[in-house]
Amino acid sequence: MNLLSRIKSVLLVSTIMFAAMQASARCGVLRWSIKTGSDQGISKIELSKIHPNTIENLIKLQAPKNLPQASRLSPTETEVYQLQATLLEVNQTDDLDYHLLIADSLGHQMIAEIPDQQCVANSSLLKNQIQSARNYIDQKMQVSHQPQKVNVPITLTGIGFFDVPHAQGAAANGIEIHPVLDITFSNTQKLNE
Template sequence: MKRRILLALVLLLLLALAIIAPTYAAIHRSQQPPLHTTRATAADTEQEPLIRNPLSRSGSCGVERWSVKTGTDADVGLINLQSTTQTTIAALAALPAPSNLPANNRIQPTETTVFQLHDTLIEYKLESDSDYHLVLSDGLGNTMIGEIPDPACVGSSSPLLSGIQQARSQFDARYTPTGSFQTANVPVAVTGVGFFDFLHGQTGVAPNGIELHAVLDVQFGTGGTPTPPPTTNPTPVSTGTPPI
């Protein structure tokens, strides 16, 4: 008799588990974010150190190579702001990536040159460091990034400040960047200083991390491909403090 009762209890327990388990699994799955959403979010999250600045657009400014990005580094005097070199995304992306990215010095000749690109602005966003992140495309499968810093994050001694203010005003007159990417797909002529960034999952980044940072001028409706520069790719070298 006891054996029959025990057997009946076991059968009831197994039946209950068979009913409950699928229901629990369905509830658990419904509480999980879709896999593609999780991956997309991770890919678009650009993790960089930040420093608080309540005057900036996002309330923060960047840290990594920030003096080089904004023109308060030891080598900023080496930039020839009176000369602009026409180039292409393909030419810049073909430059060898430096083995070392100094915090307060520039990689010559790339980071001491003002370049101009005639391409398409694909999309843009406001980054957590208050930069405007511009994704540029040449229509041939090559993309790279241009960055317009927030003037509030730029030191007053920077010779790039007036250009940064100009580019920021030009962009603000046409778009209102937010923390999410917005599509543009408009031809642009973008002028800015060459810069090698660390690769950290940026949207639109060139394989070697080359950017225009800081962008000093943006002209809309003037895209197209300029005459390519000579096909020479000098090896970037790190400089020291410029001689006095």
């Protein structure tokens, strides 16, 4: 291999590595393994046992005093919930999650999030469900960093998660659905063509 070919090879490998580092640097950090189902506690969750619930009930839960980085808070973070809600807004956050602002008919609001596939470890038992939920959103609309008003009834299924309240519409106790494992719009057409 001549010198020019070696230089090209090094540059190509460097470019690929830099792009991969840039992508992973944008993924989240705080309690990330729990948010994406790559934590050891994921095995405690009966994924086939879905608990119908309401935003009103979830936002009344006692907020935890501490948020452990690598362990789940039982029972809330070890249960799969299904909510009937209205999707008010969608946007993509800096950590590449789809950030969904949802509300019930009484006006109670909370956040649900769908991680980007490139931020979910291949070892995650939830990777395929997360990707399926994200693909569903992508089929319905183009998501950008700017919040888009949607206002469509949905059925949403995902795992309970306590986060630090960080966004408009976040529940005071920090409860979220993160990750969303399934979402269905009652409206079958695309939303922002």
